[in-house]
Amino acid sequence: MTLEVKNVYKSFGTKGVLKDVSFSASSGSALGLLGRNGAGKTTIMRIIMRFFNADEGSILLDNKTFYPENYSIGYLPEERGLYPKKPIGSQLIYLARLKGLSTKDAKANTVKWLERLGLEDQFSKKLNTLSKGNQQKIQLAASLVNDPDIVILDEPFSGLDPVNAVLLKNIVKELVDDGKIVIFSSHQMNYVEEFCDRIALLNRGTIVLHDSIFNIKKSYPNDNVFVSFTKPQNIESIKNFVDDHVMSFEAQKAGANTEKEAYSFIMKLKDDVSKDAMLRMFVDANYEIDDFHVIEPTLEEIFVDKAGDAI
């Protein structure tokens, strides 16, 4: 299955929130929807959920108009909340029933997800007796209790401690492996980088980047190389050795015995210098090399580069 957002426009009053937004997400891969606050991430999710309609454009599933009520969907809204004074188990069963499960399946799934999240002993407790983090997990259980085919998570990591973030990460990985469509928004670039295959970067209501992370990184100039030697090297002599070929040069002093020596260096190559030529230079000069690799830009750097202009 492929969920496709196609040329969507939306404005509230005179304020244009989305301008020609298009992206797609397929079964068995996770799409990270990135963007700064107010970029339109929640709006596009709400349009997919049909809380309101787009002014223009369409939401398609396998090239047919997508009606959320005809599919099993798990949606984690940005606004977290349930009935604070009602028992957790009954709320989850209720939601599962609303999503079309039989009473029996609703019960079984509720127990299953509470166990998966380590909250099985909270079944009959009231929601407001739980800690904030656990309430957040209940929220996640509420979105996933119907074992949805399409999972849309709005900022799922916000409010989770590192241990629970890993738990959520594993759950998302499982969902992807099970062939679900997973779309989620996040600010936490490290998580996105870890298990997202593709990202769509929203800035001021337009998509500025939509591709696989691999391709995006490839598209950035990869002229930053990291070189690490077996023995510490004199910084000055290395600098003189490469001086004609690099734009910038930086020594990483950690582990070296003296101030003047370093094991590893980061250098930005000049345009006409290839990585191969550089490596060959070192090898020909009989330097013993432990590591030689290109430094890719992090997603965070790409994010700032693409979305940093917004105020």
Add this chain to the structure above:
Amino acid sequence: MIKKRDWEQFKTIFSYEYMGILKNKVYLITTIIIMVVIAVVLTTPTVIGMFKSEDIPGDEPGTDPVGTDKLKVAVINNSGVQIEEVLNLSLPNYDFIAEDSNLDELKDKVNKEEYYAALVMSKPLEFDLYVKDYVITNTLTQQIASVLEYNYKITELQNQGVSLEEIQRILASTVKSNLIELGKSAEQTFLYAYILLMFLYIAVNLYGQLVATSVATEKSSRAMELLISSAKPLNFMFGKILGSGTAGLTQLVAIMGVSFGFYKINESTWSKYPLVTSLFDMPADVLFYTILFFLLGFFLYAFFYGAVGSLVSRIEDVNTSILPVTFLYMAGFLVSMVNLVNPKGIVVRVFSFIPFFSPMCMFLRIIMTSVPMWEIALSIAILIATILLTGYIAAKIYRVGVLMYGKPPKIKELIKVLRTKE
């Protein structure tokens, strides 16, 4: 296929809301307390009757202080007529004692409750009665007055040479009269009209506000977004309103059931009180109209309350926001209450066709007067049409309102919402 899912969702929401209210402690406790109070009130006179000795003549319930001890009444008699003996004979519950101390001393004794009352007679047909606390059911004044009157008439007539037998025959003569009402008797319907109107007013308000609060709670606890991603907003609104309405109906039926049940058990005791029997012998159609107008009134106002509830962001704002709706309903209530004594008045007639007031005004007319069937049908038809329209508008507002946070929208924005096509 989709229709079936809608129905499933509606059923799920309906039963969740309904059971939620039924399991609510406040609801349960209130209902139980009301039922217990009704049961106790209806049973008490029977229980008292069991312990009360039956040989006190002329002891009518509710008229005189109950007890076997005679109440002492001091008498200062300046009228020149011997009256104490007659009073003692005629009013055996009281002990009339002649006193020659002055009035202030007697007042003091009445205040200290040494005497129940002090009777001061200045002329044969004039007296003052001093009591400490006057109770509305106390008829001692009238009783003394009638004894004095009767005694005076006999004495005067005897002085004219009329024989005692003749006097008694003349004085005992009464007129027999029957008022035959072809329509409805205001005397009989007044009390239950009053009680039922009161009841309708409270019930519709209570359950309507419950809907508003419940919607606003879902919004303020931010559960709404997750909820409407799981089911259609329309199903939520109708499930909630019908669930609350049914919970209200359940309470109504339970309370009515307990009242009728305990009335039946104690029927022999209550049969002496025409006001009470009129309440419980109300015709079946009154019962039918009570439930009908409760439901119609509830749905009309519940849609309003639901829409208003969806527009407020914080639970604290509910009470102020629903005020206009409450006032509208109160207007109908006040018009019908004021016109309890005049149910045929033009105001009630007009109001009984205006949908926001008709649940009360038409109801009042139906139970207190004879209303032509076509008028009832027309009024109900207008009401149902209005309910459908209100439901449609409320559903639109609800759909948009539930995701709107911050300032409540202006009327202009609301109209814009209503115009947008789905």
